[in-house]
Amino acid sequence: MKRLNPPPRLLMGPGPINCYPRVLSAMSTQLIGQYDPVMTGYMNEVMQLYRQVFNTENTATLLIDGTSRAGIEAVLVSCIEPGDKVLVPVFGRFGHLLQEIAERAGAEVHTIEVPWGQVFSPDQVEDAIKKIRPKVLAMVQGDTSTTMLQPLQQLGEICRRYDVLFYSDATASIGGNPFETDQWQLDAVSVGLQKCLGGPSGSAPITLSERYVELVRKRHHVEAGIRSEHHENGSASRIRSNYFDIPMILDYWGEERLNHHTEATSMLYCARECAINLLEEGQANCIARHALHGNAMAQGASGLNLRLFGDQKHKMNNVVGVYIPENVNGEQIRSQLLNDFNIEIGTSFGPLHGKIWRLGTMGYNARKDAVLHTLQSLETVLRRAGHKLSPGEAIDNALEVYQSA
Numbered sequence: 001m002k003r004l005n006p007p008p009r010l011l012m013g014p015g016p017i018n019c020y021p022r023v024l025s026a027m028s029t030q031l032i033g034q035y036d037p038v039m040t041g042y043m044n045e046v047m048q049l050y051r052q053v054f055n056t057e058n059t060a061t062l063l064i065d066g067t068s069r070a071g072i073e074a075v076l077v078s079c080i081e082p083g084d085k086v087l088v089p090v091f092g093r094f095g096h097l098l099q100e101i102a103e104r105a106g107a108e109v110h111t112i113e114v115p116w117g118q119v120f121s122p123d124q125v126e127d128a129i130k131k132i133r134p135k136v137l138a139m140v141q142g143d144t145s146t147t148m149l150q151p152l153q154q155l156g157e158i159c160r161r162y163d164v165l166f167y168s169d170a171t172a173s174i175g176g177n178p179f180e181t182d183q184w185q186l187d188a189v190s191v192g193l194q195k196c197l198g199g200p201s202g203s204a205p206i207t208l209s210e211r212y213v214e215l216v217r218k219r220h221h222v223e224a225g226i227r228s229e230h231h232e233n234g235s236a237s238r239i240r241s242n243y244f245d246i247p248m249i250l251d252y253w254g255e256e257r258l259n260h261h262t263e264a265t266s267m268l269y270c271a272r273e274c275a276i277n278l279l280e281e282g283q284a285n286c287i288a289r290h291a292l293h294g295n296a297m298a299q300g301a302s303g304l305n306l307r308l309f310g311d312q313k314h315k316m317n318n319v320v321g322v323y324i325p326e327n328v329n330g331e332q333i334r335s336q337l338l339n340d341f342n343i344e345i346g347t348s349f350g351p352l353h354g355k356i357w358r359l360g361t362m363g364y365n366a367r368k369d370a371v372l373h374t375l376q377s378l379e380t381v382l383r384r385a386g387h388k389l390s391p392g393e394a395i396d397n398a399l400e401v402y403q404s405a
Ligand SMILES: Cc1ncc(COP(=O)(O)O)c(C=O)c1O
Pocket: 015, 067, 068, 069, 070, 094, 140, 142, 143, 144, 145, 169, 170, 171, 172, 192, 201, 202
């Protein structure tokens, strides 16, 4: 086999995206033992850093090893006992994923839906909570499949009023859009690195409120091989996954340092670097950067005579959806962009598959040159495929956004 030598792609889809170079070099840092005080020191630093990323005081702020859905699964499987009611408002593919994971955890899942391209009003969610009386509200913040950003600000207060645990999957939105765990009264949040945080997939930072931790502690059952006399079983049922058993994972990340899995050291290095990178730039600056380049991409796409998809008032900063023009073959355009220009853009899933393209501007790729290269290349490919457009308008539109910023 040949040496590993991937082509130098520019990843301008909905994620993953190219890593920040400093994150890549963190990943190739030498390993140390999992109980080395330097390593446990790094684990503590990661907890501290992600409290700032999530804007929370939650002690229980840590990493789940695995891609973003590992974080989702850990949060849900640890708090859902079979038969518990869970409400999932679905506005795209990832709402269906929350539904699927909650169902597999044994929940009685209730969904409400809006058409893809829209988001829910607080009243719609409150009405459903009143009717269903769920134990958990599980909701995506930024659903990359539709590019929509669900406002969460008012939902935490509603959840508290009805004694509902409030969980959000902010994988695709954190770092590029505002997220306030404590202010919005969330009980659990999970994310991933491969979007606006600018890292590889493979680590899922999570944060958990005291209320959430108290609840899952009742399900604490330490596995036999590492159990001591002082470990007592919780009063509630044992969590159905060992790997995603949050009380045991908390024992590992907490003072007891009770062994659970072997922490994925290289991914922890990456997660640490992603957080430092974000905090050094400043969260507000990073969000503003995503808004600027996202807007330049959207205006540029309009200049290509492409119609923007979805409710633009609720668009994520970091990804824009555009309808694929009827007179071109969407997959052919994507493959020409990839093969001739080394640029990757995305299509979507389910009802939007083959109907929209998704153009991402996130993390390391939320940059002027990346936006301009993508627009210029897309213009060439579209023009040659016979799509009607005014040459130069896309770049002019984008440059206008930059000039007026
Ligand atoms: C909102 C959201 N949730 C979950 C996921 C799943 O992430 P992963 O593929 O890292 O498990 C994604 C991935 O695109 C996502 O955008």
